Amino acid sequence: MHQTSEEKEEINLLSKSATEFCRKEIADHYATWEKQGNIPRDLWNKLGNQGFLLPEVPEEYGGLGTTFLYSTTIIETFSRLGYNSIAANLSVHDTIIAQYLLNYGTEKQKKHYLPKMATGELIGAIAMTEPAAGSDLQGIKTIAKYDRKQAAYQLNGSKTFITNGQHCDFVVVVAKTNLDVKPSRGITLFIVDVPVAGFERGTNLDKIGLHSCDTSELYFEDVLVTEAAILGEKDQGFKILMSELPRERLIVANNAVASMEGIIEQTVQYVKERELFGTTLASFQNTQFVLAEVATKARVQRSFANECTNLLIKGELDTVTASMAKLSCTEVQGEVMDHCLQLFGGYGYMTEYPIARAYADARVQRIYGGSSEVMKLIIGKNLLL
Amino acid sequence: MHQTSEEKEEINLLSKSATEFCRKEIADHYATWEKQGNIPRDLWNKLGNQGFLLPEVPEEYGGLGTTFLYSTTIIETFSRLGYNSIAANLSVHDTIIAQYLLNYGTEKQKKHYLPKMATGELIGAIAMTEPAAGSDLQGIKTIAKYDRKQAAYQLNGSKTFITNGQHCDFVVVVAKTNLDVKPSRGITLFIVDVPVAGFERGTNLDKIGLHSCDTSELYFEDVLVTEAAILGEKDQGFKILMSELPRERLIVANNAVASMEGIIEQTVQYVKERELFGTTLASFQNTQFVLAEVATKARVQRSFANECTNLLIKGELDTVTASMAKLSCTEVQGEVMDHCLQLFGGYGYMTEYPIARAYADARVQRIYGGSSEVMKLIIGKNLLL
Amino acid sequence: MHQTSEEKEEINLLSKSATEFCRKEIADHYATWEKQGNIPRDLWNKLGNQGFLLPEVPEEYGGLGTTFLYSTTIIETFSRLGYNSIAANLSVHDTIIAQYLLNYGTEKQKKHYLPKMATGELIGAIAMTEPAAGSDLQGIKTIAKYDRKQAAYQLNGSKTFITNGQHCDFVVVVAKTNLDVKPSRGITLFIVDVPVAGFERGTNLDKIGLHSCDTSELYFEDVLVTEAAILGEKDQGFKILMSELPRERLIVANNAVASMEGIIEQTVQYVKERELFGTTLASFQNTQFVLAEVATKARVQRSFANECTNLLIKGELDTVTASMAKLSCTEVQGEVMDHCLQLFGGYGYMTEYPIARAYADARVQRIYGGSSEVMKLIIGKNLLL
Amino acid sequence: MHQTSEEKEEINLLSKSATEFCRKEIADHYATWEKQGNIPRDLWNKLGNQGFLLPEVPEEYGGLGTTFLYSTTIIETFSRLGYNSIAANLSVHDTIIAQYLLNYGTEKQKKHYLPKMATGELIGAIAMTEPAAGSDLQGIKTIAKYDRKQAAYQLNGSKTFITNGQHCDFVVVVAKTNLDVKPSRGITLFIVDVPVAGFERGTNLDKIGLHSCDTSELYFEDVLVTEAAILGEKDQGFKILMSELPRERLIVANNAVASMEGIIEQTVQYVKERELFGTTLASFQNTQFVLAEVATKARVQRSFANECTNLLIKGELDTVTASMAKLSCTEVQGEVMDHCLQLFGGYGYMTEYPIARAYADARVQRIYGGSSEVMKLIIGKNLLL
Ligand SMILES: Cc1cc2nc3c(=O)[nH]c(=O)nc-3n(C[C@H](O)[C@H](O)[C@H](O)COP(=O)(O)OP(=O)(O)OC[C@H]3O[C@@H](n4cnc5c(N)ncnc54)[C@H](O)[C@@H]3O)c2cc1C
Ligand SMILES: Cc1cc2nc3c(=O)[nH]c(=O)nc-3n(C[C@H](O)[C@H](O)[C@H](O)COP(=O)(O)OP(=O)(O)OC[C@H]3O[C@@H](n4cnc5c(N)ncnc54)[C@H](O)[C@@H]3O)c2cc1C
Ligand SMILES: Cc1cc2nc3c(=O)[nH]c(=O)nc-3n(C[C@H](O)[C@H](O)[C@H](O)COP(=O)(O)OP(=O)(O)OC[C@H]3O[C@@H](n4cnc5c(N)ncnc54)[C@H](O)[C@@H]3O)c2cc1C
Ligand SMILES: Cc1cc2nc3c(=O)[nH]c(=O)nc-3n(C[C@H](O)[C@H](O)[C@H](O)COP(=O)(O)OP(=O)(O)OC[C@H]3O[C@@H](n4cnc5c(N)ncnc54)[C@H](O)[C@@H]3O)c2cc1C
CATH class of the missing domain: 2.40.110.10 (Butyryl-CoA Dehydrogenase, subunit A, domain 2)
Incomplete structure (x- = not known):
């Protein structure tokens, strides 16, 4: 990310406030919501109150007029902390639907929907x-x-x-x-x-x-x-859908990276604490090598995701590059989750452990928003034109 | 498997009757049981009635005095049809605990527990x-x-x-x-x-x-x-536990293979039926290649699992070879499930689809019964003695 | 392999005599031959003298009238000891061409070619x-x-x-x-x-x-x-070619397995001897785990290769199963060689080390005799009929 | 890379002139050199004449006073065009030894060695x-x-x-x-x-x-x-060696990426031209998917390599991040070469085809300059501190 230091600072604060929100409003309830298969309706309003919905939309439509960096930072925070369901909910509402409206809606539509989407009064699908x-x-x-x-x-x-x-x-x-x-x-x-x-x-x-x-x-x-x-x-619906694909795919990719980063951090913590055979799990070379591999993979994907985020903000992210981001980041996410889960042993299979959720959540990332195979079709066709 | 043709016939019949049992007693209820997190208590008795529990135990203790081929055939049938929870329940009760009792129990213990375990009156852990x-x-x-x-x-x-x-x-x-x-x-x-x-x-x-x-x-x-x-x-408990490891690991390996075989069959069916882009999913070369790969992997694992089963029956399966079976079959199971799920697209992520369950069920196979890492420790130590 | 104990003994002796031949006639010269890009013409005659060419051909045509187990044992010995070039030369001459002649040649052709092929007087392509x-x-x-x-x-x-x-x-x-x-x-x-x-x-x-x-x-x-x-x-040439495919593919598969087994043995030896960081390479958990993985993979492939060899001998190896053997064994060979080479560090890259040759030799196995992709076409088509 | 447009232009020209040099001075002879196991002594002088040696060294010591971007651009050009041997020769002489001298040499040493290294008069090891x-x-x-x-x-x-x-x-x-x-x-x-x-x-x-x-x-x-x-x-030798590790590892990583990029381009070309089964190799979905995957992998590695190059130039590339670059880029290089070679069929195994060389050349990248395992040790230790 090539940001000025003020931008960096701002993004940092945003990420902290999203983290704080999660701690206050989500952490204690998430397991319950997961069991009941839904988040409570009013969480949307709380998210709206915080300015976490539609930050990119101009102020006249109820947003904050920020760049994509804001939305992705907020949504990535949910992913990083393991609240992937919420990240998925928001991705659709915020980065997808709001953009269709903003870019293709009539003035009337924009005036009606966007401000209410920003407050959480209206939820889109x-x-x-x-x-x-x-x-x-x-x-x-x-x-x-x-x-x-x-x-x-x-x-x-x-x-x-x-x-x-x-x-x-x-x-x-x-x-x-x-x-x-x-x-x-x-x-x-x-x-x-x-x-x-x-x-x-x-x-x-x-x-x-x-x-x-x-x-x-x-x-x-x-x-x-x-x-x-x-x-x-x-x-003209098909064209509209196509025009927003890079953004939709990038947000999935960014979530993938954030989720890996969060889980790797937790796994590092876990292996340091888990004692067995008179030592810690961290002391085994296999543990060290596996973590070195997954940390490297996550770091490399982060680099590419950031490059794509920059390109998107500059209006230069093409569909092929975005497809590469989705393909690559979500495939790597799958591998990383699998390795991290393994390090948790039996605990990794218990839903109460965040790694278990992150693993189960990750599997869909290679399917929705254009499956890995569809990404390959797009990339391959472009290569072989 | 090197069986006489009568044996083959018998095993075939057994597999059919287990399949029939599943169709009658399990198929319609499994989704409910999965939701409630348990099978009904009386399913154990029904299993007992059918002679599906403890077939290996001699008749004097309530069993049928068969070889391991019978127990594994029954349990593999559950795995093949996607009832992995039941396969796991049985594996513990039947192939693990009953064998401890049979091989190390006092006459009194055997007389007390085994017949009741065979009828399903007593369940062991x-x-x-x-x-x-x-x-x-x-x-x-x-x-x-x-x-x-x-x-x-x-x-x-x-x-x-x-x-x-x-x-x-x-x-x-x-x-x-x-x-x-x-x-x-x-x-x-x-x-x-x-x-x-x-x-x-x-x-x-x-x-x-x-x-x-x-x-x-x-x-x-x-x-x-x-x-x-x-x-x-x-x-002397540790020695006892060690002495039964080959069998415990082989049953996990065998279940892994059966589960793959069942799922591959279903995936083949699905891709032939799923229509998209004016053709069927089966017509894409990627589909064909992926299925060729997974079918080959399953076939190769089957060969090894069968060899190990034969060895076990002959009393020649050592811990290292059994560890290889567990390591190999469960790792391949993980890969195969992942590929098959992907071919189902969004449906693959929906619990009502057997592939979704089989995928989620498979993940624990590399953890329990001795994790993949523990298998590697055993195999590696043996190699480098 | 389900052999009587005499058969086992015989095969054992054969393998030993092939090993002995290699030690005497090949070991000291192989590096030179590899440099000059050819084995000397008279090696063929020496091989013939030993009865290592065309053992399967009936005695009336100069062979020994053995089963396929003999030819594969001889050729696998070359592969196991790292003389893959010779194994490849022989595979074509022996298992492929001799069989065409035997099964489709006129009496005159058989009488003319086979005995001379068996002595090494005539070499076929x-x-x-x-x-x-x-x-x-x-x-x-x-x-x-x-x-x-x-x-x-x-x-x-x-x-x-x-x-x-x-x-x-x-x-x-x-x-x-x-x-x-x-x-x-x-x-x-x-x-x-x-x-x-x-x-x-x-x-x-x-x-x-x-x-x-x-x-x-x-x-x-x-x-x-x-x-x-x-x-x-x-x-009718195409039909003839097709009819011998299972055998041609199986010999490639068997060579793949033998090569892995030989190299793993050498790698185990090497890591025990290589000292670094005040200990041996064998003492690192990564070394142990990598070797455990490759040894397991080789063992599993061996199981399947043996099953296929048995099927071939019984006349029951179909093209699809043979294609699975070629696909699986050669793909795994590639992985195994790569891992073993890595354990040798810089030495692994030096041609004088057998692992370097085995690695370089292995790469073609996925290409000739029907590429991996062609195997997948065959297997996939069969699955999706 | 965050360069001004003039910088970009300059780098572009440099890359073109290096390409031109290869076409004129290397292309026709490389196969011969590869056979004889060495490049001719005077190629070094020709490289020096072109300013391709030691561009980073200040003018007073015979260089051009450029950034690392120049040396890497030159060396990457050799890698991209398949002259990996020359890239390896130069990497040692140029990016490693010259930097030791520049950063730790006495004025006398610098005055003596650097100018002659820049002209190719002296070659270092x-x-x-x-x-x-x-x-x-x-x-x-x-x-x-x-x-x-x-x-x-x-x-x-x-x-x-x-x-x-x-x-x-x-x-x-x-x-x-x-x-x-x-x-x-x-x-x-x-x-x-x-x-x-x-x-x-x-x-x-x-x-x-x-x-x-x-x-x-x-x-x-x-x-x-x-x-x-x-x-x-x-x-103090150890410290000096350590201080230059990031640069040494990055140059290996950059070469890995350039080599992949060059080979992918050639493979794309090849599959479009190769005709079989009444169509082109490019028309098979497997070909398209494989190329999509390798192109994506190369693109992602490029992103990270560029980020690291920027960091190095800013003096901010730490050993752990550089180790990730070497680990990741060379591991991916191995995979990519393997896939591309396969697409060439039998030709891929013939040394006269650049892919065959690139494949064989690639194998050492995971070994020298710090093996993949050593990279994992460094990264793992850092994670688990
Ligand atoms: C669904 C389920 C059912 C189960 N059923 C039973 C049951 O009926 N009875 C029962 O007793 N147990 C049961 N278990 C427990 C199971 O056997 C253990 O989970 C398993 O043995 C791993 O132990 P752990 O979870 O404590 O992980 P740990 O032992 O803490 O392992 C954590 C990680 O470290 C790795 N590791 C361990 N040792 C080493 C080493 N030396 N070097 C490198 N890595 C190492 C492990 O492979 C794992 O990846 C069950 C578990 C599950 C999930
Ligand atoms: C949790 C979840 C949330 C979702 N949210 C939404 C939503 O909000 N709105 C919405 O509209 N949709 C949503 N979807 C749907 C999602 O976009 C689709 O599942 C996805 O596009 C794949 O379509 P499909 O499930 O019909 O699979 P299919 O299209 O049937 O694909 C089956 C398989 O074939 C592969 N395939 C497809 N084409 C080819 C080809 N040409 N060559 C080779 N292989 C090919 C696919 O990659 C896949 O592996 C969601 C899905 C899930 C699981
Ligand atoms: C073509 C080529 C060019 C080279 N050029 C130069 C040069 O110009 N100058 C120079 O000085 N050197 C050079 N080298 C040497 C190179 O740097 C070494 O080969 C490399 O550092 C590995 O050392 P080694 O070969 O002794 O392997 P070893 O150190 O013996 O390693 C053997 C295996 O053990 C692994 N290993 C090592 N430590 C551990 C550990 N703690 N835990 C687990 N695994 C471990 C290694 O990764 C490797 O897989 C070159 C090598 C090659 C092949
Ligand atoms: C060392 C060596 C020894 C050999 N010995 C002999 C010999 O003695 N006699 C002999 O006749 N031949 C021999 N061959 C040739 C060998 O059989 C062929 O190289 C092999 O069949 C592949 O053919 P090709 O090289 O033309 O590749 P191509 O057929 O051009 O294949 C190129 C790529 O396309 C893939 N491909 C092919 N068809 C499809 C498809 N439908 N869909 C998707 N992908 C596809 C291939 O798998 C490959 O990856 C030898 C080759 C080598 C390298």
């Missing part, structure tokens, strides 16, 4: 994936058909794996509006305020990890949405 | 690990001190991570009985019938996986045990 | 690969066109990477004889005695390893071959 | 390693004993694996001068002009790769060296 279409986004079946009589679109389809699916107050729904063209030119984004007639939430899905990050199926049956609910231009 | 001593078994602090007046040992200490900890009717407790000698010569095994005064079960521990395999802390405070409760000779 | 066609064998451009006037085929084309290319006295050339059908039905094998008009050997190619295993381009310009030179039926 | 002491530098046995009568030190010992061992005109010899203290306080560096009485060069060692980078044993028998030949202070 983005619904692309369907039971039969994930990586192949263009294969979605959700359709919005314009109905003259009702002067509205009729939305039909079902979405799945939607983060914030239980809590969300509005959903950005990706739907087909023109079946006669290539999907990439016939897809539109709709902002659907929920609950609304014809909308239903499925159950909160049970996952390997990210237990308190709610993930749900969402059903739309003849839901009516007016033209005013279109985000960006009609039929 | 083995308690070695303590909060401060896992790999370093000799570092345990649980003590059994002989008290002349009460003509009994007073047992004090706490154990952790004990499989069947919630359900067990008796616990084989590893305790120090002589502090003046090297621990390996001052450790004794006690069969403690529970509940009993001074004994308490901790809560059922929350784990990354193996959710319906109960794992608990057990507390012993001045629990009285008479000499008749000693399993094997006094102060 | 098999020429499939061309500069523009390796994995894609059906894409070869070498053509044999029947010329009525000369009552012979005119052979044109160039082959490359041909083992025994400098020494060979005859070459089994794979050529197209019918361009109007699918290549798999228009390919014929010709036995070409060389030198002959129109035939030329390219230079002995410089390789990363296998330095004394000669590898060459071979050029055929209007070389005349009569019908009597056809091996098997006309246009 | 650094002799630390001995047959019985590599990683354990403090275990060296070479001794320099002061002899009053001759008013000189008598140097005795033998060194091995010394780069530039055949060509060198002077050797910086690491020797013990005080056996009564901890080695780290009793080691001295001597500049020994060779040939000199009692000095002998061993043969040029045969290696897996880096064929034209001469590596030799050097023998010192009663070689006389005066006090004026001491580099730095007496008994």
Whole structure:
């Protein structure tokens, strides 16, 4: 990161205040939330109160007008401290949806949604994936058909794996509006305020990890949405989604790095304290070598993540480089978690130990936000053009 | 496996009847049991009714007098079908504890425990690990001190991570009985019938996986045990534990292989059915190559596991070779599960999908029953003698 | 291996006599041969004298009428002792070409070639690969066109990477004889005695390893071959090649395992002797763990290689299983060599150290005889049928 | 790299002129040099003429007074183009020895050696390693004993694996001068002009790769060296060696990255051109995925190498971070070379193909300049302090 020393100081303070927030508001409750599969609704408001939501959005829309460095610092703090569910919730709300609105919303939409998203009054979700279409986004079946009589679109389809699916107050729904063209030119984004007639939430899905990050199926049956609910231009949804990919992938990458850093620190602590065979776990060469390897891997990924963060801030992060960041940081995250867990022995398998959660949480990072295979498709195609 | 064709036929039938049992008695309930963190008590009795418990024990003690091939076939069936929690429960009860009793118990102990273990009337647990001593078994602090007046040992200490900890009717407790000698010569095994005064079960521990395999802390405070409760000779417990290691490690290895085989089959099925980008997931070369790799790995491990099983049956499986089996099969299991999960995309992360469970369940295999590092210590020492 | 104890004894003796041969005839010269890029012509005769060539061929054709266990034992001995170039030379001559002749040759061909191949009087080569066609064998451009006037085929084309290319006295050339059908039905094998008009050997190619295993381009310009030179039926060459694949792949796999076993033994020796930091290299836990891992991997591969050898002898080794053996054993060989070399430090990089050669030799095993990718294609296709 | 645009331009030009030099002076001869195991003596002078030697040294000592960015750019160009032997030769002469002299030499030493090193008139070598002491530098046995009568030190010992061992005109010899203290306080560096009485060069060692980078044993028998030949202070040699480690390790890391980048480019080219199965090698998904993975790995390592280069230039690169760079970049180099070679099929194993050389050259990078294990020791110790 090439920051002035004031910037560094500011970021440092931000990170400290986020850490402090976690200690006060999250630490004692997280295990409970993980068990119940959700964070409490009012945590969003508390996050808003602290200015932790939408810092990048200009002040006129309720934000702080900061750079991406602020949002990523806040979200990375949650990851570093092991609150990956919250980091995931925020990533969607903050770095993804808020940016769609900011960059493609009408003035009216921005004025309505952004300030309330910043306070936590409104929680957003983005619904692309369907039971039969994930990586192949263009294969979605959700359709919005314009109905003259009702002067509205009729939305039909079902979405799945939607983060914030239980809590969300509005959903950005990706739907087909023109079946006669290539999907990439016939897809539109709709902002659907929920609950609304014809909308239903499925159950909160049970996952390997990210237990308190709610993930749900969402059903739309003849839901009516007016033209005013279109985000960006009609039929241009695919382009919009593509344009924000670098940022979405970078935030996943950054979270991966922060999570590794946090866990490595804890593992170092643990091996120093754990006694066995008349010595400490830290004294075994295997422990030292494994930790040296994972610390090196994390450090190298940090370097690249920082370079990409700088590029993003300068507006120069392209999709291929961002895909490399996501691919690399999340794959390494998987390896690092696995090694660290092993050092904890049986404790590493017990959910009450943060490493157990971090391990389980990490597994999805190679899947959502574009799977590792999709990243390779993008990178490979670019190389072999 | 070098069996006669009748043997093969018999094993085949056994495997089919175990599969049938799973379909009838387990399939519809497993998700519920996983949620509640335990299998129902009466499943043990049903297993007993089917002759699935202790088949190796001679008929006079309630078993069927079969070889290890029977027990492993039954337990592997549970693993193959994704009921790893049950496989883990059984492994402890059946292949570990029953063998201690059979090989080291007094006639009276055998007559009392084995038949009831075979019917499922009594469930056993083995308690070695303590909060401060896992790999370093000799570092345990649980003590059994002989008290002349009460003509009994007073047992004090706490154990952790004990499989069947919630359900067990008796616990084989590893305790120090002589502090003046090297621990390996001052450790004794006690069969403690529970509940009993001074004994308490901790809560059922929350784990990354193996959710319906109960794992608990057990507390012993001045629990009285008479000499008749000693399993094997006094102060000879360590030797007994060591003598059964090959079998304990092989059963973990065999389960690892069966679990891989089951999951690979399901993944092959899934990729053929999953449609995306106008084709099937099976049609991508990456899918084909990944599956070719994992299938090859599983096949190779199977070869070694079978060789070891044969050796065990012939009484020729040494600790080093068994340690290689555990190390190799469980490490490969970890890799295979990870690759297969990835092919399921987001579904792979949802607990309702067997791959998600198999992945989470697999992680502990490299830890319990002697961690991978402990296996390497044993193998390395042997190489470098 | 499920052998009677006499068989075991016999194989043991064979292995000892091959070892003895190496000590006497090879050990002192191998470095020189490696430098000059070839073994001396008369080594072949010495090998023949010992009965080390074509043991499997029936006595009537000059062999010993043994099973595959004999050939593989001999060739594995060379690999185990680090003479991989010789193992490679023999594998082609012995396990590949002799089998083609035995299984598909006319009585006349068998009577002519096999006895001389067994004594080392004639050395064979098999020429499939061309500069523009390796994995894609059906894409070869070498053509044999029947010329009525000369009552012979005119052979044109160039082959490359041909083992025994400098020494060979005859070459089994794979050529197209019918361009109007699918290549798999228009390919014929010709036995070409060389030198002959129109035939030329390219230079002995410089390789990363296998330095004394000669590898060459071979050029055929209007070389005349009569019908009597056809091996098997006309246009049936592809089928013949396919039918011998399991054996060809298994011998590569077996060599891989033997090479690992030999090198691990040497590495164990080395680390015990190498002193540093006031102790031995063997005393470091990293050394112990690395050796434990590689020894385990080699042991597991051995198990599978043995199972496949048994299957082959029983006539039950299918192409898919053999492909798994080649894929798995050679991939693991690569890993094992890399780890062992590292333990030798700078010495590991010096050609005079056997580990350096074994490392360099190992790299080609994943490429020739069907590359790892081709193995995955075969295995994957079979899985996903 | 955070350079001004002029700097970038300059570095770009430098890289181009180094590339041009390679095309003119090296490309046509390199294969011959590799065969003969050495580069011609006058290549050093040509390099000097171009200003490619010692650019960092101030102008008063014959250099250009540039930053490290210049030397690394030049050396990386050789690596990128596949001339790793030359890169290795230069790394020692330029980035290691010149810096010792510059930072610790007397004015007289600097005036004498540096200008001639810059023109290529004098070639330097650094002799630390001995047959019985590599990683354990403090275990060296070479001794320099002061002899009053001759008013000189008598140097005795033998060194091995010394780069530039055949060509060198002077050797910086690491020797013990005080056996009564901890080695780290009793080691001295001597500049020994060779040939000199009692000095002998061993043969040029045969290696897996880096064929034209001469590596030799050097023998010192009663070689006389005066006090004026001491580099730095007496008994302070260890400290001096340590102080330059970050730079030495970074140059290895940077070369690793450049080599990967060069090879990936060539592999991309190759797979696009190689035709098989009626298509190109580039069209297979495995090819695309493998290349995506290696390109990502190289890109990430580049990021970290650049960060470290910046730190070095700012004087802020510590030993631990530099060790991470060496560990990480060379380990990844190994993986990348292996994958790229595989894509070349049989050609990848032929020395005439640059990938074959790059693969063989890469193997030593994890060994010299501090092995990967030594890097882990350093990093691990630092973590677990
Ligand atoms: C916890 C969680 C939260 C999520 N949150 C959201 C959300 O908020 N909003 C939303 O819209 N979605 C969300 N998703 C969905 C996620 O984006 C998808 O799961 C992901 O894109 C993969 O799609 P899929 O699950 O349909 O897998 P599939 O697309 O079916 O992929 C299956 C496998 O095939 C591979 N594959 C795909 N294409 C190719 C190819 N061409 N070649 C080779 N291999 C290929 C994939 O990498 C994967 O390994 C979430 C998912 C999870 C698990
Ligand atoms: C689900 C589950 C079920 C279990 N069931 C039972 C049961 O029924 N009965 C029972 O008694 N126990 C049981 N255990 C306990 C299990 O056997 C221990 O967890 C295991 O032996 C490891 O011990 P530990 O957890 O204390 O880890 P530690 O011993 O503290 O090990 C920590 C780490 O150090 C490594 N290590 C250990 N020694 C060395 C060394 N010398 N050099 C280098 N590294 C080393 C370990 O491999 C591990 O990575 C169970 C555990 C789990 C998780
Ligand atoms: C030392 C040595 C000895 C040899 N001896 C002989 C011999 O005696 N006789 C003989 O005939 N040949 C011999 N060969 C040739 C050897 O069999 C070929 O090199 C091998 O079959 C690979 O062919 P290729 O080199 O043309 O690579 P290619 O076929 O061009 O393959 C290039 C790369 O593409 C991969 N690939 C191929 N097809 C696919 C696909 N469909 N999808 C994805 N990836 C794919 C390959 O695995 C490889 O990584 C020898 C080779 C060597 C190096
Ligand atoms: C091509 C080449 C060029 C070279 N150039 C020079 C040169 O110009 N000048 C010079 O002085 N030297 C040079 N070297 C020597 C090089 O620096 C040494 O080879 C290297 O430091 C390793 O030392 P070693 O070979 O003695 O291996 P050893 O020190 O014997 O190491 C053997 C193995 O043990 C491992 N090991 C070491 N210590 C530990 C530990 N505490 N715990 C666990 N594992 C450990 C090592 O990593 C290695 O894997 C060169 C070497 C090569 C191959």
